[in-house]
Amino acid sequence: MNFKLTPSLLAISFSVLTLSACGSKDTVSPQSQVKPKNIIMVVADGMGPVYPSAFRYYHDNPNTPLVERTIFDKLLVGSASTYPASESGYISTSDASAAALASGVKKNNFFVTDSAASATALAAGIKTYNGAIGIDQQKKAHLTVLEWAKSIGKTTGIAVTSQIVHATPASYIAKNEKRGNYNAIADNYYDLKVDGKFKADVMLGGGTKYFIRDDRNLKDEFVAAGYQYIDQFSQLSTLDKNQPVLGLFADVALPAALDDEDKYRLKTLTQTAIKQLENDKGFFLLVEASQIDWGGHSNDIAYAMGEMDDLSATMEFLDDYVKQHPDTLVVLTADHNTGGLSIGSKNTYQWKPHFIQLLKKSPEKIASLLATNKITDQQITELLGFPITDDEVLQFNVIKLEQTLAASQQKQTPIEAEKALTKQYYKAIKNIIDLRTHSGWTTGGHTGIDVPVYAVGQGKEEFYGYQDNIEIADKLFKLMGRE
Numbered sequence: 001m002n003f004k005l006t007p008s009l010l011a012i013s014f015s016v017l018t019l020s021a022c023g024s025k026d027t028v029s030p031q032s033q034v035k036p037k038n039i040i041m042v043v044a045d046g047m048g049p050v051y052p053s054a055f056r057y058y059h060d061n062p063n064t065p066l067v068e069r070t071i072f073d074k075l076l077v078g079s080a081s082t083y084p085a086s087e088s089g090y091i092s093t094s095d096a097s098a099a100a101l102a103s104g105v106k107k108n109n110f111f112v113t114d115s116a117a118s119a120t121a122l123a124a125g126i127k128t129y130n131g132a133i134g135i136d137q138q139k140k141a142h143l144t145v146l147e148w149a150k151s152i153g154k155t156t157g158i159a160v161t162s163q164i165v166h167a168t169p170a171s172y173i174a175k176n177e178k179r180g181n182y183n184a185i186a187d188n189y190y191d192l193k194v195d196g197k198f199k200a201d202v203m204l205g206g207g208t209k210y211f212i213r214d215d216r217n218l219k220d221e222f223v224a225a226g227y228q229y230i231d232q233f234s235q236l237s238t239l240d241k242n243q244p245v246l247g248l249f250a251d252v253a254l255p256a257a258l259d260d261e262d263k264y265r266l267k268t269l270t271q272t273a274i275k276q277l278e279n280d281k282g283f284f285l286l287v288e289a290s291q292i293d294w295g296g297h298s299n300d301i302a303y304a305m306g307e308m309d310d311l312s313a314t315m316e317f318l319d320d321y322v323k324q325h326p327d328t329l330v331v332l333t334a335d336h337n338t339g340g341l342s343i344g345s346k347n348t349y350q351w352k353p354h355f356i357q358l359l360k361k362s363p364e365k366i367a368s369l370l371a372t373n374k375i376t377d378q379q380i381t382e383l384l385g386f387p388i389t390d391d392e393v394l395q396f397n398v399i400k401l402e403q404t405l406a407a408s409q410q411k412q413t414p415i416e417a418e419k420a421l422t423k424q425y426y427k428a429i430k431n432i433i434d435l436r437t438h439s440g441w442t443t444g445g446h447t448g449i450d451v452p453v454y455a456v457g458q459g460k461e462e463f464y465g466y467q468d469n470i471e472i473a474d475k476l477f478k479l480m481g482r483e
């Protein structure tokens with residue numbers, strides 16, 4: 001069809017263009033002029049685009065002809081690149097590009113980020129080096145969206161399944177040269193303030209060992225400053241709504257979803273955090289599904305799908321929450337992709353996630369039960385939810401014999417021997433699962449592929465289309481009135 005561009009058609013096509021370009025900096029779509037009262041930023045650590053695809057098939061009801069759509073399919077709006085600042089990436093002295101750098105080539109970008117650089121990008125809108133928490137390459141601290149929210153009178157919080165001082169939540173609150181300085185980062189949570197106020201009113205996750213230490217007891221300091229402290233999930237329902245809260249439910253991270261009593265622990269924490277934070281001026285909440293990344297690092301498809309299931313339930317809840325509270329914006333993205341997972345491997349044109357749908361414990365947990373003789377070979381089948389072959393049973397026996405020999409040769413302590421045996425069993429179980437499901441992996445680290453972006457609620461159209469990860473922070477700042 002041929003159109004003549006009359007003025008009215010021009011106006012229509014212009015407004016369409018404006019809408020489709022509303023992610024760029026100099027266009028303001030009409031919807032986004034109304035600022036959301038509440039913002040919930042959800043980071044799914046390590047969740048490259050393959051994880052929500054895999055989850056769709058894992059989650060599929062086999063009794064219906066078509067594959068059911070997931071909450072991720074429903075909320076998808078765009079994608080984001082995740083590359084870190086140009087000095088980042090692994091540079092060895094023998095590396096040709098290190099030589100290129102020395103000879104004056106300025107740009108040396110290996111494109112693959114870690115969680116600290118990408119969380120700093122999402123939180124503060126800056127590119128930085130891998131490992132940096134809230135600071136740039138010159139070690140200068142930058143304002144984060146959580147800090148800005150606090151400075152304009154909103155309540156703020158974090159709800160995560162890792163230790164609360166892990167790279168992603170830390171980047172919204174702390175400033176440190178190295179993500180591994182957990183104690184110093186925990187100190188920051190108490191010591192660094194916005195206009196004399198603590199940065200987060202609600203902190204839920206793991207990490208007791210960084211808050212209750214020999215050299216400093218931050219738990220006591222927070223309690224003395226008026227915080228409620230809890231360490232059991234059962235106490236979540238007993239919280240006083242008018243008091244800030246520190247809730248630490250594990251020494252380091254929470255158990256994997258597959259092993260936790262509450263398989264939807266992220267959803268539970270998110271619901272509690274929101275209840276605590278709700279107020280007239282609105283809130284900013286950071287939610288992190290921290291352990292999808294760990295499933296990816298371990299090349300453990302069952303672990304990763306267990307975490308995706310919890311995230312899916314969390315997003316279903318948040319989608320409903322936005323229906324009840326249309327003045328709320330929820331944005332979900334990943335900081336990077338982990339593991340190079342592939343759906344289908346070795347030219348088989350098949351992926352069979354039904355093998356892991358009946359799993360009763362995480363593969364690592366099954367391995368440790370096996371290593372401590374708490375289960376028999378037959379019970380492995382029960383916990384895995386599918387039968388293992390005689391050859392595979394034999395494999396486990398061989399592993400045990402080899403490890404017993406190694407333990408005596410290397411004079412391992414019983415604890416060391418048990419750990420080593422668990423590790424070998426874990427590897428074998430993952431291998432069995434990958435073979436059954438046809439799952440493939442390319443790395444134990446991160447990859448540089450773009451990640452999906454999801455949004456629902458007030459201002460969601462800001463996130464349509466392609467964007468770089470630092471623009472996500474820019475858009476959140478803008479939606480909270482900071483130009």
Ligand SMILES: [Zn+2]
Pocket residue numbers: 046115293294297338446
């Ligand atoms: Zn990672």
